[in-house]
Amino acid sequence: MKFARGSNTVITYALGSCIGITFYDPVIKLGGLLHIMLPSRSDPNDPKVFKYADSGIRETVRKLTAFGLVKSRTVVKIAGGAKMFEMKGNSDFGNIGQRNASMVKKVLMEERFRISAEDTGGTYARTMLLNVENGDVIIRTVGKPEKHL
């Protein structure tokens, strides 16, 4: 999890089945970018809270709130959750991206956030950038123009 305030850009590279979640409070120009890899933390003693959607989102929100983030004005965007390989005869393989996406949405809803834009699914990796100056979220993929979420 990375965050910045005022100016600067936070970035996470090459999201495959992982999901990037940006939190941005435009009033105080505070932005956070969380990169999760798996849906849920099954072992409560696992110290890597930011690796999982459930514990990662909650911990990010807790941290950002301590820095003044107000939920009601926070803009949340998500990207990633791709299926990188298509396994013939084993359609379950690589569905982790989809599972990540639905878990992220579920936890965000429980935490009372509305997702204002998303770019999930597909079969390609994405790099996600959040410009803390203006809240702009950019998605970079290979062979396509940059996309503003």
Next chain:
Amino acid sequence: MRLKRYEDMNLQDLDVMKEISSIGTSHAATSLSKLLQKEVRITIPEVSILSFDETVDRIGQVEELVAATLVQMSNEVNGLMLFIFKLDLANAVLGKLIGKHYESFEDMDEMDYSALEEIGNIIICSYVNAFTQLVQVEIDLSVPSSTINMLGGILTVPIAEYGYETDKLMYINAEFIMDGERLSDGLLMLPDIQSLNHILGKLGIS
């Protein structure tokens, strides 16, 4: 189970894996040589247990476009085999096979992709064949699946698949040498933890 994670492997375990890998990769080089009808040599591989970031750094750049072939292992050993082509190796192989040269993976067509997928599959199969004979285990391989994508995104696949067991990858790096040029490749053998214990047990070091 003696090992709970990849990083529990000690020097002796890694040494044994290196021995086996060296035979596996030389079989792979022989297959490639037969296919291309030219001399292919291979350096002695190093077997390393690396984090995601370290693996990316060893192979290339996180956003670098690479081609990858993935095969699933099942039966006595469950896990994944992943072979990564960087552009230099892809060009060397496609150049010889269909006489084409590319500045980027983006310029390739379906035919080139499928040639690369086949070669990745041949390399993985010959590696695994040598491995099964040596270790005396039965391994079934799935049909291959391929992608051209950012290196970082590709490497998250095994990390996510085994994310609940380990954060590390077993990276086997050997370099193919063709026409005096060293070509980087990345082969990752990723048995699940139970299978890794089984392999080492079979070899008498449990």
